[in-house]
Amino acid sequence: MEKALEKHEFKVYLQPKYSTKEEVLSAAEALVRWVHPELGFISPGKFIPIFERNGFILKLDDYMLDEVAKQQAKWREEGKKLVPISVNVSRAHFARYDLAEHICSIVDSYKVPHEFIELELTESAFFDDKSALLETVKKLKGFGFKVSMDDFGAGYSSLNSLKELPLDIIKLD
Numbered sequence: 255m256e257k258a259l260e261k262h263e264f265k266v267y268l269q270p271k272y273s274t275k276e277e278v279l280s281a282a283e284a285l286v287r288w289v290h291p292e293l294g295f296i297s298p299g300k301f302i303p304i305f306e307r308n309g310f311i312l313k314l315d316d317y318m319l320d321e322v323a324k325q326q327a328k329w330r331e332e333g334k335k336l337v338p339i340s341v342n343v344s345r346a347h348f349a350r351y352d353l354a355e356h357i358c359s360i361v362d363s364y365k366v367p368h369e370f371i372e373l374e375l376t377e378s379a380f381f382d383d384k385s386a387l388l389e390t391v392k393k394l395k396g397f398g399f400k401v402s403m404d405d406f407g408a409g410y411s412s413l414n415s416l417k418e419l420p421l422d423i424i425k426l427d
Contacts, residue, residue, distance in 0.1 A: 255301075255305065255310050256310075258288060258290070259313060259314070259317055261291075263288055263289055263290055263291070264286055264287070264288055264314065264317060264318070265286070265287045265288075265289055266284050266285070266286065266287075266318060266321045266322060266325065267284075267285045267286075267287050268282040268283070268284060268285070268339065269282060269283045269285055270282050271283065279337055280337060281337050281338045281339065281340065281372065282337060282338075282339045282340070283339070283340045283374070284318055284321075284322050284339055284340060284341045284342075285298070286298060286302075286314065286318055286342075288301055306344060306346065309346065311344045311346055312344065312346055312347060315341070315342060315343060315344050315347060316360065318341055318342070319341045319357065319360050319361070319371075320360055322339050322341050322371065323360060323361045323363070323364040323366045323371065324364055325339075326339065326364065326366045326370050326371070327364035327365060327366050330366065336367075336370045337370070338369065338370050338371065338372045338400060339370065339371065339372065340372035340373070340374045340400075340402060341371065341372070341373060341374065342374050342375075342376075342404070343357075343373050343374065343375050345375065345376065348375075348386055348387050348390060349386075351386070353390050354390050354393035354394045354396075354397060355393075357373065357394065357397075357399070358397055367398070368397055368398035368399045369398055369399075369400070371399055371400075372399065372400040372401070372402055372422070372423070373394055373399050373400070373401050373402070374401075374402045374403070374404050375387075375391075375401070375402075375403055375404070376403070376404050384418070387419070388418060388419060391419055391420060391421070392420060395420055395422075400422040400423065401419075401420070401421055401422055401423075402421060402422055402423035402424065403419070403421050403423070403424050
């Protein structure tokens with residue numbers, strides 16, 4: 255996994271999000287795919303759970319954020335219209351007290367306006383330190399990022415828990 259990261263075997267695939275009202279591309283979601291030189295395409299279902307258990311997900315998430323910010327900067331330089339791209343933030347990141355600042359430093363290194371990065375967390379983030387999660391989400395929103403929750407309804411969170419978090423988007427399981 256370390257060598258795969260160094261060799262850029264992890265690829266960003268963008269899944270478009272369309273506005274049905276205006277019938278235009280409105281955003282995208284960054285999906286990670288591992289293209290191994292000998293094994294070929296490795297399903298995320300095979301490696302993500304392992305990376306979540308062994309902690310490598312932290313490096314992979316940072317890599318994905320870096321790659322998305324780099325691509326956004328390239329498109330901006332080329333004069334292309336930017337749309338927000340969502341990037342997953344694993345629940346393991348929320349143990350980090352300076353997570354919001356860390357995310358800012360990655361995005362800011364490419365001079366990408368924060369409005370073009372959406373940070374997507376999963377409902378499972380609720381199961382850890384809720385106050386740390388709330389604090390980080392508030393900071394991220396204060397820095398101008400959009401924050402979304404993926405897979406709501408997959409676990410045991412209630413609708414009441416949503417009232418606590420200032421989310422922009424909720425994706426239902």
